Amino acid sequence: MKIPLFRRGSTVPLLALLLASAAAFTALKGATDRIARAKVPGSSIIYVPSGQFLKYAAFGYRALAADLLYLWAIQYYSTPTIDDRFDHLDHIFAIINELDPRYQDPYEVGSLIAVQEARAAHDRRRDDALSVRLLRSAFAILDRGAANNPDQWVYPFNAGHIALMTLKDFALAETYFERTMKIPGAPEFVERLRANAMFKKGDLKTAWETWLDIYKRAPDERTRKIASNHLYNVKATIDGAALEAAAARYRERFGRFPADLATLVREGLVGEVPKDLDGRDYVYDPAAGQVRTVISPWKR
Amino acid sequence: MADAIRIQDLRKTFRLGFIPKPRPVLKGITLTVREGEIFGYLGPNGAGKTTTIKCLLGLIRPDAGAVDIFGRSSLSPRSREELGFLPENPYFYDYLSAREFLAFTADLFGLARRDKEERIARLLALVGLERAADLPLRKYSRGMLQRAGLAQALINEPKLVILDEPLGGMDPLGRKEIRDIIVRFKDQGKTVFFTSHILQDIEMICDRVAIIVGGRIVKEGALSDLVSERVLFTEVTVAGVAAEAFGGLGESLSVQGDRVLLKVFEEAKVGQVLDLVRDRRGRLVSLSPRTETLEDIFVETVTRT
Amino acid sequence: MKIAAIAGITFKEAKRDRVLYLLFFFAALGIAASRVLAVLTVGDRVKIIKDVGLASISGFGILMAILIGTGLVYKEIDKKTIFTLLSKPLHRAEFILGKFLGLVLTLLVMTAAMTAIFLAIVYAHTSRIEAPLLVAVGYIFLELVLITAVAVLFSSFSTPILSSLFALAFTLIGHLSWGLELILRKMGPGAGRTLVRALYAVLPDLENFNFKTEVVHGLPIPPAIYLSSFLYGVCYTAFILGLAVLIFRRRDFI
Numbered sequence: 001m002k003i004p005l006f007r008r009g010s011t012v013p014l015l016a017l018l019l020a021s022a023a024a025f026t027a028l029k030g031a032t033d034r035i036a037r038a039k040v041p042g043s044s045i046i047y048v049p050s051g052q053f054l055k056y057a058a059f060g061y062r063a064l065a066a067d068l069l070y071l072w073a074i075q076y077y078s079t080p081t082i083d084d085r086f087d088h089l090d091h092i093f094a095i096i097n098e099l100d101p102r103y104q105d106p107y108e109v110g111s112l113i114a115v116q117e118a119r120a121a122h123d124r125r126r127d128d129a130l131s132v133r134l135l136r137s138a139f140a141i142l143d144r145g146a147a148n149n150p151d152q153w154v155y156p157f158n159a160g161h162i163a164l165m166t167l168k169d170f171a172l173a174e175t176y177f178e179r180t181m182k183i184p185g186a187p188e189f190v191e192r193l194r195a196n197a198m199f200k201k202g203d204l205k206t207a208w209e210t211w212l213d214i215y216k217r218a219p220d221e222r223t224r225k226i227a228s229n230h231l232y233n234v235k236a237t238i239d240g241a242a243l244e245a246a247a248a249r250y251r252e253r254f255g256r257f258p259a260d261l262a263t264l265v266r267e268g269l270v271g272e273v274p275k276d277l278d279g280r281d282y283v284y285d286p287a288a289g290q291v292r293t294v295i296s297p298w299k300r
Numbered sequence: 301m302a303d304a305i306r307i308q309d310l311r312k313t314f315r316l317g318f319i320p321k322p323r324p325v326l327k328g329i330t331l332t333v334r335e336g337e338i339f340g341y342l343g344p345n346g347a348g349k350t351t352t353i354k355c356l357l358g359l360i361r362p363d364a365g366a367v368d369i370f371g372r373s374s375l376s377p378r379s380r381e382e383l384g385f386l387p388e389n390p391y392f393y394d395y396l397s398a399r400e401f402l403a404f405t406a407d408l409f410g411l412a413r414r415d416k417e418e419r420i421a422r423l424l425a426l427v428g429l430e431r432a433a434d435l436p437l438r439k440y441s442r443g444m445l446q447r448a449g450l451a452q453a454l455i456n457e458p459k460l461v462i463l464d465e466p467l468g469g470m471d472p473l474g475r476k477e478i479r480d481i482i483v484r485f486k487d488q489g490k491t492v493f494f495t496s497h498i499l500q501d502i503e504m505i506c507d508r509v510a511i512i513v514g515g516r517i518v519k520e521g522a523l524s525d526l527v528s529e530r531v532l533f534t535e536v537t538v539a540g541v542a543a544e545a546f547g548g549l550g551e552s553l554s555v556q557g558d559r560v561l562l563k564v565f566e567e568a569k570v571g572q573v574l575d576l577v578r579d580r581r582g583r584l585v586s587l588s589p590r591t592e593t594l595e596d597i598f599v600e601t602v603t604r605t
Numbered sequence: 606m607k608i609a610a611i612a613g614i615t616f617k618e619a620k621r622d623r624v625l626y627l628l629f630f631f632a633a634l635g636i637a638a639s640r641v642l643a644v645l646t647v648g649d650r651v652k653i654i655k656d657v658g659l660a661s662i663s664g665f666g667i668l669m670a671i672l673i674g675t676g677l678v679y680k681e682i683d684k685k686t687i688f689t690l691l692s693k694p695l696h697r698a699e700f701i702l703g704k705f706l707g708l709v710l711t712l713l714v715m716t717a718a719m720t721a722i723f724l725a726i727v728y729a730h731t732s733r734i735e736a737p738l739l740v741a742v743g744y745i746f747l748e749l750v751l752i753t754a755v756a757v758l759f760s761s762f763s764t765p766i767l768s769s770l771f772a773l774a775f776t777l778i779g780h781l782s783w784g785l786e787l788i789l790r791k792m793g794p795g796a797g798r799t800l801v802r803a804l805y806a807v808l809p810d811l812e813n814f815n816f817k818t819e820v821v822h823g824l825p826i827p828p829a830i831y832l833s834s835f836l837y838g839v840c841y842t843a844f845i846l847g848l849a850v851l852i853f854r855r856r857d858f859i
Contacts, residue, residue: 014698014851021844026806028837032813033786035830075787314859351859357692359858377694385692391685393614395621407610408693452689462692 066100073106077113086117086130090137097144107145107155114138115162135167146179153186160193170201192226199234208234232277233297239274239282240291246270247289257289302371304460304491305333310355310365325351327515328365333493333508335459338486340506340523341495342594344602348515349495350388353464356493357385369460381409384458388465388495390449394438398429398448401437405452423451428477443474450478461485463494467501479505499595503527509594511601518601526597531589534570536562541582549573559585607695608703615707618680619673628669629715635661636723651730655738655821658723663745663817666716667776670749674708674756675768687858698850701757705846708753716746740831741820747838748814752776754842758849762856779811813837 073092077085093110096103118134121127139159146155160176163169177194180186191214199207211234215227243261246269250258258264261273261284275281278300282291310329313322325348333339343349354360355367358374372379392401399420406416424430427447432440437448446466453461466482467475475498483505485492496502502509503523510520519526536550543552543560549572550564564570570587577584619625639657681687681704690700720742728734755775759768785805792798813834819826 010696011851014847018844018847018851021840021847022807025837025840025844028833028840029806029810029813032810032830032833032837035827035833037819037827037830314857316859354688354858357688359688359691361855361857377696380692380694383692385689387685387688387692389685390689392689393618393686395618396614404610404614405689405693407613408607408690408695410607449689456693 062099063103066096066103066106069096069099070103070106074109086114086134089114089134090140093137093141094144097141097148101148104145104149104152107141107149108158110141111138111145111158111162114141115166119166135162138162151183151185153180153183153190156180156183157186157190160190160197164193164197164200168200170197173197174201188223192230195230199230199237204234204238208238228277229297229300232293232300235277236282236293236297239276240293242270243274243282243284243291244289247291251289257286259286260284261291302335302368303332304335304337304370305331305339305356305493306366306368307331307352307356308366310352310367311363312351312355312360313363325515326355326362329512329515329517331510331517331520333491335491336486336489337507338482338492338505339494340502340509341493341512342497342499342502342509342598343495343512345497347512349512350464352512353385353462353493353495356462357383381456382459384453384456384461386446386449386453386461386463386466388468390445392437392445392448392452395436397434397436398424398440398451399433401448402452402455405455409456411455419455419457423454426454426481427451443470446470446474446478450481458490460491460493463492465496466494467496467498475501499593499598503594511598513602519597523594527592527594531567531591532565532596534564534567534587534589536564536570536573536587537585538562538573538577539583539585541577541580545576545580546573549576608699608706611690611700611703612707612710615677615704616710618677619708619711622673622676624672624676625669625711625715628665628672629718632661632665632719633722635665636719636726640726651727652821654727654730656817658726659738659741659745659817659821662716662719662723662742663748666712666719666745666749667752669715670708670712670752671756671769671772671776673711674753675760675765675772677708678704678757678760679765679768682858691858697854697856701761701846701850701853705754705757708757709750712749712753713746716742716749737820737823740826741816744814744816744834744838747835748811751809751811751814751838751842751845754845754849758845758852761849761853775809776811779809780815782808782810783812809841810837 069092073096076082076092077089079085089110093106096106096110100106114134114137118131118138121131121134139162142155142159142162145152146159149155156176156179160173160180163173163176167173174194174197177190177197180190181194191210195207195210195214198210208231211227211230215224215231218224218227243264246264247257249269250264250267253267258267261282264270265273273281276293280294283294284291308330310326311324312326313324315322329348329352341349341352351360355362356369356374357380358377361375367374369379369383374380393404396404402420402423403416406420411419424433427450429444429447429451432444437445440448446468450463450466453463461482463482466478470478479501482492482494486507506523508520508522509526511518535553537559539557539559541560543555546552546560546562549569550562553561553563555561562573564573574584574587576582636658639654639661681690687700691697720739723742724734724738727738752772752775756768756772759771763771782805785801785808789798789801789805792801813830816826818824
């Protein structure tokens with residue numbers, strides 16, 4: 001005689017109970033999910049302790065803790081409903097950096113988030129205080145990246161780029177680019193960016209010398225052309241500034257701008273009328289007293 | 301009237317271990333216990349006695365075969381309504397007192413409150429635990445635990461009592477008491493199914509026995525059918541007579557000082573030995589006839605298989 | 606009532622478990638330590654006290670549920686006391702339910718004790734008995750009930766250590782399964798998505814019982830969620846217990 005696996009009498013109700021309860025809890029889960037619950041986004045942030053402490057609390061799993069915190073941070077910063085989410089940006093990324101100093105992505109992404117948001121704060125919200133604070137965070141993150149990874153040129157490079165393009169602190173940009181150039185493997189265009197930063201800073205003499213140096217050492221025609229354009233631009237800027245200053249002095253004396261540039265020589269305000277790098281005359285606008293080149297320096 | 305226990309072609313194979321290796325424990329047990337008898341279940345260790353009992357109690361699901369208790373399948377909890385069970389080496393909640401433990405088992409049968417108290421008092425008296433009734437079970441000796449176990453097995457006034465090694469670990473006095481209780485069950489019309497390795501106990505109180513060896517019943521029947529009244533041989537110890545004098549009358553087993561132990565196989569020769577002793581002015585020290593015992597049958601069966 | 610008798614004996618046994626008191630001690634310590642932590646913060650101290658207190662009740666409650674839940678059923682089998690029980694006219698379902706209810710009763714007492722300490726400390730700071738906190742505690746208890754059922758399920762066929770790990774894994778999965786929703790949003794349609802969707806529907810979602818944040822911040826809780834979360838817990842528990850009975854009925858006790 002065979003013993004049935006289950007005694008049918010009580011197994012059928014039991015299986016029915018199992019199926020019914022499974023169906024019920026699945027349906028209820030859907031129903032519960034549909035009920036919108038009030039959330040306090042980012043309320044957890046005050047419990048993120050310092051990296052120093054976390055380093056020990058994570059036992060041997062520091063890198064994993066860094067990964068998890070990084071993943072969380074990305075979600076956190078892409079949640080637009082948390083208004084004050086940028087208040088702790090440097091703190092949070094400092095923790096991630098402390099946990100895993102050689103983890104490269106957080107430095108790049110963290111500084112990127114900071115810069116993006118700084119721009120948005122400046123352009124859209126007109127909140128310059130926040131903008132400046134965020135930019136400072138971006139530099140702090142990149143400085144940590146550079147300190148922890150002295151072999152990586154991207155951190156000072158990115159910092160220089162931010163200083164040049166966003167903060168428009170050209171002296172700062174110049175120092176960052178200078179630092180970048182000293183790291184083996186840094187691309188040669190950093191040198192040009194540095195020269196550009198010098199030019200924008202207003203240090204035209206050094207800019208001229210640097211571009212001239214680049215021009216002489218140029219390994220290929222393209223670089224030579226770029227350097228040449230910059231030299232043209234630097235010279236045009238120096239000449240233009242001198243002519244316009246003379247024109248302004250002329251106006252102080254006679255109450256109007258001179259009719260042409262030769263007048264300035266006659267009045268002894270300039271020694272001679274300079275030509276541009278290609279030997280052409282500058283174009284003078286007597287109504288505004290302004291000087292410009294015949295063509296754009298970048299379209300020669 | 302239904303038989304108390306009917307087991308038909310019961311089979312069970314265990315698959316244990318990380319890589320399950322089938323180990324057949326019961327290879328087709330068939331036996332019947334009639335109502336009102338004391339049934340002894342006998343076998344060496346590992347023969348399948350406890351497994352059979354666990355199938356009876358529904359603790360183990362058989363692979364094949366049927367087990368009925370008073371006509372109800374052992375797979376149904378209702379089959380255990382008129383059954384009492386004493387496990388081998390009983391383990392109970394050791395922080396409970398005997399009284400609390402009995403109250404708990406009474407609740408499992410859903411006894412009414414008044415019945416419960418009356419029955420607990422009676423059972424405590426029956427097993428002789430009245431004075432220790434309020435001590436926690438962890439302070440009990442093995443024998444006392446066995447008595448507590450017997451009391452809980454009787455809480456529902458069962459018609460069938462299953463006892464796994466009920467006399468194990470008890471002092472001789474305690475053994476006699478339990479034995480007396482078992483015999484009294486029979487007077488009360490209860491059926492008793494019990495296992496034991498102490499053969500004299502089975503011999504003394506059983507109506508019928510079954511011997512299980514290696515998962516099979518090798519012998520089953522009324523005790524009187526299995527054991528004959530025939531005298532196998534007589535052991536005679538005499539003093540003051542030289543062993544050589546008995547040549548031909550019996551086998552001389554040992555000589556100690558002037559004492560001789562003889563094994564005499566024919567009853568007629570016993571008289572001749574006694575005559576010889578009287579003639580030689582020797583002294584008769586002891587004389588005991590050995591009839592066939594369950595042990596003989598058991599040893600014979602076990603060694604044969 | 607047979608189930609009540611088994612529940613009673615389970616409660617009595619659990620009361621004697623030293624692990625329970627050890628965990629209770631730590632929970633009380635945690636709740637009390639919230640006062641110390643609160644000193645360190647700038648701003649709302651009561652918030653930290655409530656956060657840490659509720660977390661202690663829930664965390665140590667879960668540990669209690671798992672450790673005594675897996676321990677007691679296994680002990681019954683290991684010490685062979687179950688032979689005496691199951692040789693009575695007792696359905697195995699009655700045994701499982703009795704054990705479960707006894708454990709739930711134990712946890713009820715423990716949760717009540719922890720909550721009393723918690724409310725007393727909050728009262729010391731705010732001089733108010735805050736009823737909404739009880740809502741959070743109530744749903745924590747519902748979660749403990751479900752976890753107890755899981756502990757009973759696993760210990761009906763496994764050793765205490767494995768069962769504890771399984772039950773702990775269940776709890777972790779239950780608190781992380783909402784992450785699947787994030788993954789679902791980023792997945793393209795296909796078999797993988799269907800699988801994740803099915804997993805998301807079936808895996809326990811213990812966040813449904815988590816009202817800690819709402820209660821601490823005094824946010825409105827939509828009334829409908831009380832009922833649906835409660836029913837969700839009840840149905841999930843029924844399912845787990847049904848599964849436990851199904852497995853336990855087939856088990857041999859050697």
